[in-house]
Amino acid sequence: MRTVLLLAPTVLLLFPVTVLVTILERISKSLLLEQAGRDWRGGEYLIYLNGPNATDPSSTARTAVNMDIDNRPSWAILGVCVAAYVVCAIDAFGIWELRKVEGTYGSQRVWAWTASGCNVFLFGLSLAIFGWSTSVQNSEGWQSLADVQRQDQEYTRETWSCQIARFYPSEGWAGAACGTAKATRFLLLPMAMFALVVFGSLWVITRQRGGWKWLCGGKGRYAGFDNSYELQQGAPQGSYAPTPYAQGPPQWASQPYYPVQPVQQWGPPQAFPMVPQVQKMGVTTDERPVFR
Numbered sequence: 001m002r003t004v005l006l007l008a009p010t011v012l013l014l015f016p017v018t019v020l021v022t023i024l025e026r027i028s029k030s031l032l033l034e035q036a037g038r039d040w041r042g043g044e045y046l047i048y049l050n051g052p053n054a055t056d057p058s059s060t061a062r063t064a065v066n067m068d069i070d071n072r073p074s075w076a077i078l079g080v081c082v083a084a085y086v087v088c089a090i091d092a093f094g095i096w097e098l099r100k101v102e103g104t105y106g107s108q109r110v111w112a113w114t115a116s117g118c119n120v121f122l123f124g125l126s127l128a129i130f131g132w133s134t135s136v137q138n139s140e141g142w143q144s145l146a147d148v149q150r151q152d153q154e155y156t157r158e159t160w161s162c163q164i165a166r167f168y169p170s171e172g173w174a175g176a177a178c179g180t181a182k183a184t185r186f187l188l189l190p191m192a193m194f195a196l197v198v199f200g201s202l203w204v205i206t207r208q209r210g211g212w213k214w215l216c217g218g219k220g221r222y223a224g225f226d227n228s229y230e231l232q233q234g235a236p237q238g239s240y241a242p243t244p245y246a247q248g249p250p251q252w253a254s255q256p257y258y259p260v261q262p263v264q265q266w267g268p269p270q271a272f273p274m275v276p277q278v279q280k281m282g283v284t285t286d287e288r289p290v291f292r
Contacts, residue, residue: 009201010091014194017187018084024184025077031177032157036067044068051168053145068154073133080129084191087118091198098205112206119199126192133185157181
């Protein structure tokens with residue numbers, strides 16, 4: 001039960017939110033690109049929007065817009081997801097290794113350092129990518145309908161979806177694509193938080209073994225012993241360690257010599273000398289005492 005609780009932050013929190021971020025990122029991409037065509041000469045996407053334009057705000061005509069997509073935030077988010085998958089695997093194997101008492105303590109320290117460092121790295125990476133992608137989204141976008149048909153417009157997928165939903169409300173798919181893209185970006189915050197929770201689970205295990213002292217190579221407090229040799233050699237003072245004397249002498253040791261007492265031989269029974277018996281004579285009447 002204790003192992004399940006320690007693995008829960010990795011298996012039930014960090015890994016599922018990573019899968020969710022990956023799925024939502026792919027969905028937001030599909031919602032936008034399904035509405036656009038590809039210009040194979042220039043590599044640009046072309047999308048037709050029904051609604052107002054700069055000259056006639058009440059128009060419902062189709063407006064062709066060339067889309068250049070900045071994929072850097074999307075690639076960065078997918079990179080965080082890949083890193084999170086690796087960290088989840090390291091966390092699971094590390095916690096499973098540290099909960100055992102077998103193995104060498106050198107390998108267990110390596111697992112503890114590696115898993116802890118990976119979670120701290122994922123925590124910082126998630127926050128950094130969230131902050132950078134948010135700043136990119138806020139610094140781009142259309143300011144008015146006059147910007148719709150500008151040339152050389154390169155925005156992120158989230159920016160394209162959200163500004164189309166803002167200026168062309170009739171395009172219902174744009175609102176769903178915008179919400180999905182925002183959810184993908186904001187889920188980086190729970191990912192960072194869950195990485196910190198997993199780090200806490202690792203610290204619980206490490207603290208039982210001695211905390212920083214054990215991590216830095218000290219003996220710390222033993223959570224268990226690898227074998228009888230480590231029990232004798234590395235046990236802290238005051239603990240019981242069996243010695244050869246407590247276990248008894250080995251079978252090949254020389255046995256103590258006890259001299260054998262001579263045994264009396266069996267023979268015929270000895271004859272004892274006959275003692276003559278004195279026959280008691282009867283006491284006469286005159287010899288009897290008279291009590292008065």
